[in-house]
Amino acid sequence: MASSENLKRTEKLQLMLDEEELKAIDDWRFENRMPTRAAAIRELLRRGLLATPHFEEPDTDDASTRDFGVVDEKVRATLGDETN
DSSP, rough: OOTTOOOOOOOOOOOOOHHHHHHHHHHHHTTTOOSSSSHHHHHHHHHHHHEEEEEEEOHHHHHHHGGGSSSSHHHHHHHTTTOO
């Protein structure tokens, strides 16, 4: 984990989520006792980047941003369908 003394965050990222996606992130945050929503999202991004070798490449041919979401059938199954 990076030392907070040496960490300078200078870039802002805007991300639009629907209610179901935000609920899934917030539920994960509280279950894992993360201090903030931003910290939870950073940790989820870190885990996703570390897990990249274990996944197939995404199909990006003719894909739009709507083709990429946070919550899908696999996530719903993992969360016990609590996101509905």
